Amino acid sequence: MSSESNSRVPIVSGNWKMNHNHFDAIQFVQKLSYLLTKDDYNNVEITIHPPFTDIRSVQTLIDVDEVRIGLGAQHCHWEEKGAFTGEVSASFLTKLNVRYVICGHSERRELFGQTDEDVNRLIVSIVKAGMTPILCVGETLTERETGRTTAKVMGQVSAALQGRTPEQVSQMVIAYEPIWAIGTGRTATAGDAQAVVGAIRSQILESFGERAAMNIRLQYGGSVKASNIAEIMSQPDIDGVLVGGASLDPAEFARIIQFRLR
Ligand code: 13P
Numbered sequence: 015m016s017s018e019s020n021s022r023v024p025i026v027s028g029n030w031k032m033n034h035n036h037f038d039a040i041q042f043v044q045k046l047s048y049l050l051t052k053d054d055y056n057n058v059e060i061t062i063h064p065p066f067t068d069i070r071s072v073q074t075l076i077d078v079d080e081v082r083i084g085l086g087a088q089h090c091h092w093e094e095k096g097a098f099t100g101e102v103s104a105s106f107l108t109k110l111n112v113r114y115v116i117c118g119h120s121e122r123r124e125l126f127g128q129t130d131e132d133v134n135r136l137i138v139s140i141v142k143a144g145m146t147p148i149l150c151v152g153e154t155l156t157e158r159e160t161g162r163t164t165a166k167v168m169g170q171v172s173a174a175l176q177g178r179t180p181e182q183v184s185q186m187v188i189a190y191e192p193i194w195a196i197g198t199g200r201t202a203t204a205g206d207a208q209a210v211v212g213a214i215r216s217q218i219l220e221s222f223g224e225r226a227a228m229n230i231r232l233q234y235g236g237s238v239k240a241s242n243i244a245e246i247m248s249q250p251d252i253d254g255v256l257v258g259g260a261s262l263d264p265a266e267f268a269r270i271i272q273f274r275l276r
Pocket of ligand 1: 191196198199257260
């Protein structure tokens, strides 16, 4: 499915993973905000996803300096509170003005055993807490090479969104992140990324109707850099990017945000 004309605001997100302590985070936000113009903020929604320990510092800076960057988290637990050593609940994040939470990232799925059911529960808790989930989906290299990309990705999307209303889905973000492209320097061709992202939009149309399909924002992630952003963003169904490594450097991240000038 392709949507030639749409009013979706592009969304560029930086997933820092386990990088930058809270001192680094403060410097990053100061440097980034210095590099961005009013036009950048007007044209693109920007989110950053620092580690938990940075969030309070970044929140304070964003609030005091009125920086128009959306604060995001990389993870949370679906329970409200309780005996879950090491975890943080969605409502704790809302108290810090966190507005976006990444869920179902391939690193959480592969390294920490997160299942499709877990991701479904997480989305319920993130939405209930009033935040926007950024749902990650994507195939391994073997799955791609054996023609199972669509089946894998569509399966992840349908499991994660089961039980959601069209209204909830329309406000979500889904990031297509082929696992073989994450941190490898290998990027899906813009055409290949568009094919999968377009198929996700078609699936949303079928399951949740036209309004949800037209409004949900779909990102691509996997070795996105300033040098390949323009081509990726030129695809009709790609509304933004989820950036790992290249989001750690304020100058490079600013150039990605300014993709329209490229
Ligand atoms: P890289 O941009 O480092 O490939 O990471 C992508 C990613 O996993 C973002 O969530």
